[in-house]
Amino acid sequence: MPKSDIFQKSGFKFRIPPHLTDYAEVYKNFSWQQAASEITFFPDGKLNAAYNAVDRHLKGVNKEKLALIWEGSDGAKETYTFAQLASLSNQVANLLKTKGVQKGDRVFLFLPRIPLLYVSFLGILKIGSVAGLLFSAFQEQALFDRLKDSGSKVLITNRELSKRLEKVRQNLPDLKEVLIVDDDNFKKELESQSDQVEIEKTDPDDNAFMLYTSGTTGKPKGVVHHHYAILSQHITAKYVLDIHDEDIYWCTADPGWVTGIAYTILGSWSNAVTSVIYEGRFDPEKWYQILADYKVSVWYTAPTAIRMLMAKGDDILKKYDLSALRHILSVGEPLNPEAIRWSVNVLGLPFHDTWWQTETGCICIANYPVMDIKFGSMGKPFPGIEAAIVNDEGKVLPVNTEGNIALKPGWPSMMRTIWQNEEKYKSYFIGNWYLTGDHGLVDEDGYFWFIGRADDVIKTSGERVGPFEVESALVEHPAVIEAGVIGKPDTLRGEIIKAFVVLEKEYFEKCRDENAAAGLKEELSVYVKKHLAGHAYPREIEFIDKLPKTRSGKIMRRILKAKEMGLPVGDTSTLEEY
Ligand code: WTA
Numbered sequence: 001m002p003k004s005d006i007f008q009k010s011g012f013k014f015r016i017p018p019h020l021t022d023y024a025e026v027y028k029n030f031s032w033q034q035a036a037s038e039i040t041f042f043p044d045g046k047l048n049a050a051y052n053a054v055d056r057h058l059k060g061v062n063k064e065k066l067a068l069i070w071e072g073s074d075g076a077k078e079t080y081t082f083a084q085l086a087s088l089s090n091q092v093a094n095l096l097k098t099k100g101v102q103k104g105d106r107v108f109l110f111l112p113r114i115p116l117l118y119v120s121f122l123g124i125l126k127i128g129s130v131a132g133l134l135f136s137a138f139q140e141q142a143l144f145d146r147l148k149d150s151g152s153k154v155l156i157t158n159r160e161l162s163k164r165l166e167k168v169r170q171n172l173p174d175l176k177e178v179l180i181v182d183d184d185n186f187k188k189e190l191e192s193q194s195d196q197v198e199i200e201k202t203d204p205d206d207n208a209f210m211l212y213t214s215g216t217t218g219k220p221k222g223v224v225h226h227h228y229a230i231l232s233q234h235i236t237a238k239y240v241l242d243i244h245d246e247d248i249y250w251c252t253a254d255p256g257w258v259t260g261i262a263y264t265i266l267g268s269w270s271n272a273v274t275s276v277i278y279e280g281r282f283d284p285e286k287w288y289q290i291l292a293d294y295k296v297s298v299w300y301t302a303p304t305a306i307r308m309l310m311a312k313g314d315d316i317l318k319k320y321d322l323s324a325l326r327h328i329l330s331v332g333e334p335l336n337p338e339a340i341r342w343s344v345n346v347l348g349l350p351f352h353d354t355w356w357q358t359e360t361g362c363i364c365i366a367n368y369p370v371m372d373i374k375f376g377s378m379g380k381p382f383p384g385i386e387a388a389i390v391n392d393e394g395k396v397l398p399v400n401t402e403g404n405i406a407l408k409p410g411w412p413s414m415m416r417t418i419w420q421n422e423e424k425y426k427s428y429f430i431g432n433w434y435l436t437g438d439h440g441l442v443d444e445d446g447y448f449w450f451i452g453r454a455d456d457v458i459k460t461s462g463e464r465v466g467p468f469e470v471e472s473a474l475v476e477h478p479a480v481i482e483a484g485v486i487g488k489p490d491t492l493r494g495e496i497i498k499a500f501v502v503l504e505k506e507y508f509e510k511c512r513d514e515n516a517a518a519g520l521k522e523e524l525s526v527y528v529k530k531h532l533a534g535h536a537y538p539r540e541i542e543f544i545d546k547l548p549k550t551r552s553g554k555i556m557r558r559i560l561k562a563k564e565m566g567l568p569v570g571d572t573s574t575l576e577e578y
Contacts, residue, residue: 030383092123128200135256137534204228214466222419229413233267361413458487
């Protein structure tokens with residue numbers, strides 16, 4: 001561990017004094033009860049996360065402040081004030097009511113990053129219904145699994161994306177309405193709604209939104225978050241993202257992932273910041289242009305994007321004036337020390353790594369503006385959150401010892417259930433610790449270091465993919481008997497998805513021919529892309545005779561991975577003959 005690489009903060013010239021002035025002091029004295037004064041409650045301890053994100057600003061100077069600066073993939077530009085976001089989301093809320101949506105009903109969103117996605121999310125929460133998010137790269141199978149499990153009543157989508165649902169719609173009996181936002185009918189209906197609505201005064205532990213996320217086994221699970229999560233999201237946005245009134249803030253994450261919800265819609269807007277949202281895909285020049293054009297000052301992005309920018313070279317960067325940037329952060333996968341060195345070199349600022357998960361609902365471990373950065377470390381636990389390294393029995397381990405990264409539940413945005421799967425929910429806990437599924441260690445100064453996943457979950461370009469979903473998609477193809485899927489380390493994407501596939505005899509024979517084999521590999525990749533999701537397909541496929549399995553028939557992905565990487569396969573005593 002290159003502990004010698006440290007970015008010292010003493011002497012660093014802050015353009016605006018950070019909100020968090022003394023990490024150790026605040027950590028010691030922090031209480032969630034006190035922090036709760038930062039958010040707005042209705043009488044009797046009720047609150048609404050959407051009200052906190054937007055409507056509460058209408059009472060003060062921020063009413064006409066720009067909340068959203070939007071740029072479309074085609075170059076279209078739109079802006080919205082907090083007052084406009086409030087009115088529009090009220091109209092969505094009223095429209096949903098006319099469709100019979102009630103408190104607790106699930107309403108799913110399947111849209112590109114257009115303003116209506118953000119506005120609809122707020123509208124759903126305002127009437128106490130539960131927003132579900134579907135990443136726009138999802139295809140038929142991924143959509144079906146999530147809509148089915150959640151029993152979603154309404155889906156809000158567009159014409160193009162709705163086509164992916166055609167074949168499976170009849171098998172979704174709970175799905176009563178599909179609203180197509182680019183249909184004239186929808187537009188008329190929406191416009192005819194009142195822009196006033198009685199915001200639901202939800203209990204802190206009423207459900208607000210859910211996101212399906214991948215584990216090692218089984219299909220993705222619905223992680224459910226409550227309205228009270230807004231407190232964690234607000235205070236972390238303030239102390240970690242360090243957003244101030246005058247900032248222009250850009251979080252590059254899609255709301256199909258938790259970062260795009262917690263830190264584009266909820267925690268960031270509840271701090272009344274002006275946010276930039278770009279609809280289009282990653283493109284180095286375009287991203288630099290956005291940073292420059294809108295004078296972005298706080299930028300929250302991901303390691304894969306940073307590595308891709310680095311790979312593009314520094315010459316193109318020099319064409320853009322990025323001098324407005326003052327605080328930059330990263331999340332989702334390990335942040336390489338080289339990336340920090342690069343940013344210090346070319347931007348004069350270090351990237352601040354942050355660690356958290358869909359399940360935790362907010363940043364839990366972070367590098368704070370005032371704290372020295374040890375290159376490669378995720379930083380220290382957020383005030384009000386206790387973190388430790390524990391063994392598999394939940395016993396806390398000494399410093400510099402590898403083990404499970406564990407958190408003590410009790411902060412407001414910790415997931416409270418897995419949708420209709422209490423047993424799975426309980427399985428995350430050992431004693432009074434929540435086990436994150438990540439391995440790491442904590443050093444003598446209290447800095448946390450990420451080592452790897454304890455399970456087979458894959459992180460490819462920062463996006464979380466469960467091997468089981470990909471394996472299931474592969475075996476749907478007539479050529480495939482079975483498949484084992486792993487994350488293979490990749491310098492650019494962190495990991496890529498690699499599939500080991502056992503073929504049906506007839507295909508196996510055909511694939512003795514090299515060209516035929518290459519053709520089938522390509523076909524299988526495209527097949528997964530089209531049926532499951534555009535981002536969750538195997539970039540590498542290898543045909544093998546037999547998969548390593550336990551005697552009970554479970555695929556041993558750990559062995560596939562060890563072999564792939566030329567490492568010792570470890571304990572194989574539970575293995576079926578291989
Ligand atoms: C990984 C994303 C290393 C980790 C907000 C975690 C990280 C999973 C970091 C959650 C980081 C997230 N360094 N690994 N700074 N941040 N991860 O649910 O394995 O999409 O458990 O939430 O991403 O991914 P998720």
